[in-house]
Amino acid sequence: MKALPYPVKLYFFNMKTMEKLKIRNNYLDENVVSVVAYQVVLITVFGLHFQQQWLLILLVIDFLIRASGIFISPLYFISSKITAFLCFDKKPVFAVPKRFAASLGLLMSLLITIYYDSQFGVFLGIILIILASVESVFRVCAGCYLYNYIVNPVIRKFNRTKN
Numbered sequence: 001m002k003a004l005p006y007p008v009k010l011y012f013f014n015m016k017t018m019e020k021l022k023i024r025n026n027y028l029d030e031n032v033v034s035v036v037a038y039q040v041v042l043i044t045v046f047g048l049h050f051q052q053q054w055l056l057i058l059l060v061i062d063f064l065i066r067a068s069g070i071f072i073s074p075l076y077f078i079s080s081k082i083t084a085f086l087c088f089d090k091k092p093v094f095a096v097p098k099r100f101a102a103s104l105g106l107l108m109s110l111l112i113t114i115y116y117d118s119q120f121g122v123f124l125g126i127i128l129i130i131l132a133s134v135e136s137v138f139r140v141c142a143g144c145y146l147y148n149y150i151v152n153p154v155i156r157k158f159n160r161t162k163n
Contacts (some may be wrong), residue, residue, distance in 0.1 A: 004055075005066070007112055012014045012034055017045075017086065021022070023046065024092070025092065026093055026096075027092040027094060028092070028093055028094075028095045029080070029083065029090050029091060029092065029093075030081050030091040030092070030093040030139060031083045031088040031089070031091055032076060032080050033093065033135070033141075034135065034136050034137075034139055035065075035078075035079035035082050035083055035136070036073075036075045036076055036079045037132040037133070037135035037136035038132070038136040039075050039078070039079065040075070040105070040128070040132040041056050041129050041132045041133050041136060043056075043059050044056075044059065044109075044112070044125050044128055044129050044132070045127075047059065047116070048112070048121070048122060048125045049117065049133065050078065050117060050119060053113060055088075055107060056112055056113040056116055057113055059109045059112075059113075060106065060109045060110050060113050062074055062075045063102055063103075063105045063106035063109050064106055065096075066102040067099055067103040067105075067106050068103040069095070069099055073149070089127055094099075097141065097144035097146070097147040097148060098141065098143075098144060100143055100144070100147040100151060101141050101142070101143025101144055101146075101147070103143075104143045104146070105128065105143070108124055108127070108128050109128065111124050112124045112125050112128065131143075150160060
């Protein structure tokens, strides 16, 4: 068998790139997260008010991308461009609680998308609008508090018993 004259890469990223990606993904910019929360409010309001399920499906996809953390979601990309244009200072915040909050947002937006034309869907939509508004205006992340007071102690307890 003849060898190829050029190296063949089997992976999309080499280890150095993965390490940089891992370090970069440990923190998020709080200003960008606030603008993302504002966009979530707008999309949810328009999707429920005009009963446009495709907007809610886009919201589910965006929450899925943000919760997985594999790559940058469209809303996060747009928000980063907006904050760069407005010359906001970067305020790093730990990303793991934000990903947990995005997972909760994924669950809520999925239920809203399924029940968008019923009272249950509107009720969940109002809750999502309120929580995203509080995150956007006051920078208080309800999902992050749930992570810090419920999930984090369980993880610590599990790690202590494991060692």
